[in-house]
Amino acid sequence: MLQANQAQIMLQLQDNMNAKVNPEWLTTRSPFLRAVVIEGAEAIEHHGWKWWKKQDCDLEQLQMELVDIWHFVLSELLLQSDGEHAPAQAYIFENIEQSTVQFDGKQWQFSQLNLLEKLELLIGLAAAKRTSIGLFSALLVDCKMSWLDLYQQYVSKNVLNFFRQDNGYKQGTYRKVWDGREDNEHLVELMANLDASALSFQDDLYQALHQRYGQSK
The missing domain is CATH 1.10.8 (Helicase, Ruva Protein; domain 3)
Structure with missing residues (x-):
């Protein structure tokens, strides 16, 4: 399970990196969830989705895409909390064990979705300007990663x-x-x-x- 000090460190590192790229990043409010959409689609490519041809899942690259996605999720959480780390960290731990999400008029149970379906849901939520820490946690499990x-x-x-x-x-x-x-x-x-x-x-x-x-x- 993710430790509080680890979440704190990652939020600080993300804040530092964003500020290095653009010192005014909090006021610029870049579309970080749009980046999640793109990275999610790249993750689907690394998994393989074409039913008409043989494809092998590249797990290592898939894991790297999740790391990239997490960069943008952290950035979005910091934006939503106006740069304050404490509420962003609290949001992570309040939702890390979430097992369902309401989206598009339907209740989605993560345990009933395969990896590709979870990635599609991640993309849909991001396109709707939403995040789900519980869904991301479920994706880690599917990709054989711990926190x-x-x-x-x-x-x-x-x-x-x-x-x-x-x-x-x-x-x-x-x-x-x-x-x-x-x-x-x-x-x-x-x-x-x-x-x-x-x-x-x-x-x-x-x-x-x-x-x-x-x-x-």
């Missing part, structure tokens, strides 16, 4: 994005390949040696990236 897995992958991607920006990504001076491997490969390796449940996880990971990047060729 700790999501936390670890979310924080790791956030840390890498910040690291890239801090080392000249926008200016074109950042080296994405170190010692013959892309930075995300180094990221996965470094993650495996750290405690994802530690409060200092994001700082520890950033420092590990910094040290290895500095020593790389």
